[in-house]
Amino acid sequence: xxxxxxxxxxxxxxxxxxxxxxxxxxxxxxxxxxxxxxxxxxxxxxxxxxxxxxxxxxxxxxxxxxxxxxxxxxxxxxxxxxxxxxxxxxxxxxxxxxxxxxxxxxxxxxxxxxxxxxxxxxxxxxxxxxxxxxxxxxxxxxxxxxxxxxxxxxxxxxxxxxxxxxxxxxxxxxxxxxxxxxxxxxxxxxxxxxxxxxxxxxxxxxxxxxxxxxxxxxxxxxxxxxxxxxxxxxxxxxxxxxxxxxx
Amino acid sequence: xxxxxxxxxxxxxxxxxxxxxxxxxxxxxxxxxxxxxxxxxxxxxxxxxxxxxxxxxxxxxxxxxxxxxxxxxxxxxxxxxxxxxxxxxxxxxxxxxxxxxxxxxxxxxxxxxxxxxxxxxxxxxxxxxx
Numbered sequence: 328x329x330x331x332x333x334x335x336x337x338x339x340x341x342x343x344x345x346x347x348x349x350x351x352x353x354x355x356x357x358x359x360x361x362x363x364x365x366x367x368x369x370x371x372x373x374x375x376x377x378x379x380x381x382x383x384x385x386x387x388x389x390x391x392x393x394x395x396x397x398x399x400x401x402x403x404x405x406x407x408x409x410x411x412x413x414x415x416x417x418x419x420x421x422x423x424x425x426x427x428x429x430x431x432x433x434x435x436x437x438x439x440x441x442x443x444x445x446x447x448x449x450x451x452x453x454x455x456x457x458x459x460x461x462x463x464x465x466x467x468x469x470x471x472x473x474x475x476x477x478x479x480x481x482x483x484x485x486x487x488x489x490x491x492x493x494x495x496x497x498x499x500x501x502x503x504x505x506x507x508x509x510x511x512x513x514x515x516x517x518x519x520x521x522x523x524x525x526x527x528x529x530x531x532x533x534x535x536x537x538x539x540x541x542x543x544x545x546x547x548x549x550x551x552x553x554x555x556x557x558x559x560x561x562x563x564x565x566x567x568x569x570x571x572x573x574x
Numbered sequence: 575x576x577x578x579x580x581x582x583x584x585x586x587x588x589x590x591x592x593x594x595x596x597x598x599x600x601x602x603x604x605x606x607x608x609x610x611x612x613x614x615x616x617x618x619x620x621x622x623x624x625x626x627x628x629x630x631x632x633x634x635x636x637x638x639x640x641x642x643x644x645x646x647x648x649x650x651x652x653x654x655x656x657x658x659x660x661x662x663x664x665x666x667x668x669x670x671x672x673x674x675x676x677x678x679x680x681x682x683x684x685x686x687x688x689x690x691x692x693x694x695x696x697x698x699x700x701x702x703x704x
Binding site: 465468535 | 676
């Protein structure tokens with residue numbers, strides 16, 4: 328099989344011996360059909376066993392291999408080496424602390440994700456005997472796009488708002504909140520409101536829109552957030568008119 | 575093993591220089607300033623009109639002066655940047671569903687440009703230019 332030598336520059340950080348990250352170069356004989364993840368696997372298997380990174384499915388379903396490649400957050404399993412020149416720079420996702428090499432600390436996102444209650448909150452629990460919660464194809468269409476999120480965190484790496492203030496709930500978690508709010512079987516909007524409609528929620532977003540541009544699954548979190556802002560503003564106004572004046 | 579995560583800080587003053595799309599974002603954010611300045615100039619004009627013919631002529635004189643013209647050209651350029659940036663963003667914020675289909679973003683953006691053209695033409699006719 329014909330190969331092409333590509334220099335892969337990887338941002339390394341080994342906490343037990345490094346005080347700060349540094350770039351290490353590897354020359355990798357890449358095959359035509361390789362994605363960037365294949366090049367990393369080659370390094371791990373053949374050149375340097377100490378390199379750490381996350382991956383699992385190799386088919387952009389699991390969301391584990393998000394990295395910054397030549398300055399863009401993307402899935403390393405989705406980007407072909409042949410689409411780059413002779414040098415590829417690979418860094419861990421920006422805006423997250425680096426655990427080791429390309430592995431980031433995800434704890435903050437995990438907490439935020441659970442804070443928006445990303446699960447169906449039905450009006451009333453149904454027994455298995457009483458059957459499914461029914462939904463029309465049109466009702467499914469309303470939120471289906473937002474179900475595609477695989478929590479790869481590329482959107483957080485692209486979001487300067489999250490980079491500047493990590494109290495921001497962030498794109499993926501807010502898009503998932505919108506996914507459930509927009510689901511006809513769900514009545515959990517008010518239960519999610521305290522987090523979603525707070526200052527650290529949708530109102531922290533200044534609509535840079537980078538999250539939607541980098542999303543490998545075309546979820547468009549920026550759109551989800553703007554739509555939530557709209558419904559939240561309507562909620563606020565109707566609350567004032569009806570005398571509630573909440574928040 | 576002890577964990578020692580490394581934190582890379584984003585510069586609060588120069589983060590937008592790190593990527594072209596952040597520069598574009600800052601450009602369309604700044605463009606809103608020029609739109610606000612224009613609104614301010616128009617409001618001042620309205621007040622001058624209320625103060626009588628002399629004040630009104632003075633305001634017209636400022637608008638037609640070299641500084642006024644340069645300012646208008648700048649405002650026009652930034653207004654176009656502002657308009658294009660936000661028209662482009664509309665389909666994300668305004669998602670329209672018809673049955674099982676989502677109305678294509680191009681159609682929504684196109685409708686916005688259509689309305690802009692119609693309103694502009696109306697204003698130009700009203701002003702006796704077109």
